[in-house]
Amino acid sequence: MTRPIQLCRVTLITTGGIHLSTDRPFDMTNPRGDPSFRGVPVTTPVKDLAITHDYYDHRDADLDPNIVFPLERFRELARAGRLGGLTPTHWSFMGHITGHLVEELETTHIPALLANLRREQPDFAFLTPA
Amino acid sequence: MGLIQRAIEAAGIATVSVSLLRAVTEKLRVPRAVAVRWPFGHPLGEPFNRAQQLTIIHDALGLLRAGRAEAIVSLPYLWRRHQFAEPEDWTFATPENLRSG
Numbered sequence: 296m297t298r299p300i301q302l303c304r305v306t307l308i309t310t311g312g313i314h315l316s317t318d319r320p321f322d323m324t325n326p327r328g329d330p331s332f333r334g335v336p337v338t339t340p341v342k343d344l345a346i347t348h349d350y351y352d353h354r355d356a357d358l359d360p361n362i363v364f365p366l367e368r369f370r371e372l373a374r375a376g377r378l379g380g381l382t383p384t385h386w387s388f389m390g391h392i393t394g395h396l397v398e399e400l401e402t403t404h405i406p407a408l409l410a411n412l413r414r415e416q417p418d419f420a421f422l423t424p425a
Numbered sequence: 426m427g428l429i430q431r432a433i434e435a436a437g438i439a440t441v442s443v444s445l446l447r448a449v450t451e452k453l454r455v456p457r458a459v460a461v462r463w464p465f466g467h468p469l470g471e472p473f474n475r476a477q478q479l480t481i482i483h484d485a486l487g488l489l490r491a492g493r494a495e496a497i498v499s500l501p502y503l504w505r506r507h508q509f510a511e512p513e514d515w516t517f518a519t520p521e522n523l524r525s526g
Contacts (some may be wrong), residue, residue, distance in 0.1 A: 297491050299490075299516075300489075300490060300517055301515075306438075310426045311466070325467055329455050334506055336452055343439060351465045351466045352465065352483050353466050355465075355467060355472045356437070356466055356472075357475050358473070359472030360465050361472075362466075362469045362471065363466065363467075363469070364499075365478055365480050368469075368475070368478050368479055372479075372482070372515070378515075379516035388429065400428065400429075401428065401432075403447075405432045408432075412433065412524055416439055419438060419439040419440060419441065420430075420438055420439070421440075422426055422429065422430050422443070423441035423443050423468045424443065424444070424445055425468070
């Protein structure tokens with residue numbers, strides 16, 4: 296990337312099943328997963344985040360969501376002038392998706408994510424698995 | 426996650442990811458990743474360890490700035506064996522700032 300990081304705007308994307316505790320949880324009843332995603336506003340206090348994901352041990356991430364979704368760390372970097380900024384929204388999937396739901400992810404949800412990114416115009420995306 | 430990363434990169438937005446399984450990440454041919462051999466659920470390390478979390482972010486941004494495509498960089502940090510210090514230089518003036526390669 297040619298643009299200096301200090302001028303760049305990041306968007307965070309995780310497959311760790313993070314969402315606002317007030318938002319609709321991911322569907323854990325479908326064994327093939329849930330290909331949809333949730334948005335998390337940039338100003339969200341991490342105590343307002345929840346994790347719905349039965350396929351990894353998220354007890355540590357429940358204590359500190361930054362180990363999966365480092366929203367606070369990136370906000371600090373932006374405040375310190377080490378990063379240009381953050382997009383208004385950050386994004387979370389539930390990364391256990393199989394069968395025909397992979398197709399639904401590709402044909403429906405990824406295009407919806409890209410439409411959001413075109414609107415919010417990040418310079419780069421930082422992606423974390425779980 | 427490889428699908429999502431590749432789609433974003435294809436849409437013209439640079440991407441970098443953290444990998445917990447280098448062998449899988451290699452097969453998925455993601456644009457850029459830093460790989461750690463840490464437990465699932467801990468891509469940035471241990472809870473409340475700011476220096477550790479910032480180190481992984483720092484190294485990922487360094488790789489992004491270096492700009493190589495289809496690069497996976499294995500980071501050298503051993504789980505619970507490495508003493509992390511908060512990275513100081515965030516200018517990434519030279520791609521060689523990368524701590525490992």
